[in-house]
Amino acid sequence: MLKYMSAGESHGQALVSIIEGIPSGLSLTHADINAELARRKLGFGRGARMKIENDKAKILSGVRFGYTIGSPVSLLIENKDWPNWQEMMAVDSGKSAAVTTPRPGHADLAGVLKHQSGDIRNVLERSSARSTASLVAIGAIAKKLLSAFGISIVSEVKSIGEVSCTCGQIKDIAKVDSSPVRCQDDNASKEMVKAIEKAAKEGQSLGGTFEVAIFGLPAGLGNYSSFERRLDGKICGAIASIPAIKGVEIGKGFELASLKGSCAHDEIFYDKNKGYHHKTNNAGGLEGGMTNGETLLITAAMKPIPTLGNPLKSVDIITKEQTLAFKERADVCAVPAAAVIAEAAVGLVLAEAFLEKFGGDSLGETKRNFDSYIKTTI
Numbered sequence: 414m415l416k417y418m419s420a421g422e423s424h425g426q427a428l429v430s431i432i433e434g435i436p437s438g439l440s441l442t443h444a445d446i447n448a449e450l451a452r453r454k455l456g457f458g459r460g461a462r463m464k465i466e467n468d469k470a471k472i473l474s475g476v477r478f479g480y481t482i483g484s485p486v487s488l489l490i491e492n493k494d495w496p497n498w499q500e501m502m503a504v505d506s507g508k509s510a511a512v513t514t515p516r517p518g519h520a521d522l523a524g525v526l527k528h529q530s531g532d533i534r535n536v537l538e539r540s541s542a543r544s545t546a547s548l549v550a551i552g553a554i555a556k557k558l559l560s561a562f563g564i565s566i567v568s569e570v571k572s573i574g575e576v577s578c579t580c581g582q583i584k585d586i587a588k589v590d591s592s593p594v595r596c597q598d599d600n601a602s603k604e605m606v607k608a609i610e611k612a613a614k615e616g617q618s619l620g621g622t623f624e625v626a627i628f629g630l631p632a633g634l635g636n637y638s639s640f641e642r643r644l645d646g647k648i649c650g651a652i653a654s655i656p657a658i659k660g661v662e663i664g665k666g667f668e669l670a671s672l673k674g675s676c677a678h679d680e681i682f683y684d685k686n687k688g689y690h691h692k693t694n695n696a697g698g699l700e701g702g703m704t705n706g707e708t709l710l711i712t713a714a715m716k717p718i719p720t721l722g723n724p725l726k727s728v729d730i731i732t733k734e735q736t737l738a739f740k741e742r743a744d745v746c747a748v749p750a751a752a753v754i755a756e757a758a759v760g761l762v763l764a765e766a767f768l769e770k771f772g773g774d775s776l777g778e779t780k781r782n783f784d785s786y787i788k789t790t791i
């Protein structure tokens with residue numbers, strides 16, 4: 414239903430992305446996409462790059478007079494830092510010293526072995542999380558489509574390093590976004606900022622965890638009939654594909670393993686106003702690979718950033734001598750941004766599942782199909 418792809422190097426001229434399959438008639442402006450790109454910059458602990466890049470997407474096709482027209486939507490995000498890299502990243506001929514000391518925890522070593530390259534820059538330019546700007550831009554379109562059906566996606570940082578917050582479900586996304594670490598708990602936010610400052614001074618980096626919550630989903634998105642069509646697999650795959658994400662849980666996730674069945678599962682109730690519902694949500698809104706009508710809850714763990722101010726041991730791929738990994742300007746902590754990126758990743762998976770269920774070439778057609786499904790629920 415939905416097809417998307419992106420291209421572009423971290424220090425190249427621009428990032429380009431295309432998404433195909435968005436119905437016509439969806440209201441879409443530059444502001445919708447740029448607001449999400451601005452949220453990707455949020456978070457204390459980002460490196461100098463984020464001060465340079467004030468990402469703005471240019472819609473090149475697929476939108477006319479503020480509405481999608483059913484053709485592929487293509488986007489261009491220029492890299493503001495490109496003028497400083499023109500020679501090192503030249504398409505025809507240029508010059509640049511090769512990067513030869515791979516960073517532990519990055520794509521560097523496996524990437525040069527895979528491509529048989531003597532310059533790690535050829536790998537790091539695309540393996541860099543810069544490409545997530547494209548993901549956020551096309552994810553913004555998916556989020557806009559879902560929002561036309563009352564579905565909203567939010568996220569919050571739950572821990573950074575050893576500092577955790579105790580706040581429950583996200584109530585106010587504006588408050589989350591105004592926190593320097595995207596956490597609604599003011600005390601925890603202050604401690605998280607201190608932990609990042611300390612890590613920066615020590616040449617260290619920090620990871621953490623975040624939650625993504627999706628409200629307003631109808632029951633029945635996804636599919637139990639084949640394992641590759643299950644929505645839980647698609648969601649976990651999409652979030653684990655974000656650079657540095659090393660764990661994903663749905664609902665109570667790992668904690669469920671230690672609970673007795675009677676405590677783990679969400680009992681089913683019915684009343685005329687609410688219809689079918691549960692009083693608990695340990696399953697996190699997914700049962701049998703399908704949405705069950707409850708809030709979809711996903712938690713993810715991000716490892717510490719691999720590029721360190723105090724680099725780890727590495728080996729020079731040309732001389733084979735033991736040395737230290739190379740340094741490039743880097744974030745100390747990017748958990749707040751990763752949570753925004755995860756909103757986009759899950760938005761794309763859900764938009765795809767939504768269009769698979771309801772179809773429609775125009776938004777009006779999708780709406781008719783959706784309304785008829787909601788009305789005729791058993």
Ligand SMILES: Cc1cc2nc3c(=O)[nH]c(=O)nc-3n(C[C@H](O)[C@H](O)[C@H](O)COP(=O)(O)O)c2cc1C
Pocket residue numbers: 460518519520540541542545655656657658716718719720742743744745747750751754
């Ligand atoms: C928003 C975001 C920003 C990141 N910033 C950096 C960075 O500045 N320096 C770095 O070495 N890694 C950074 N990373 C992590 C690397 O991209 C990631 O660890 C690397 O691509 C290897 O992939 P893996 O950790 O999934 O194995 C960032 C990740 C995200 C999601």
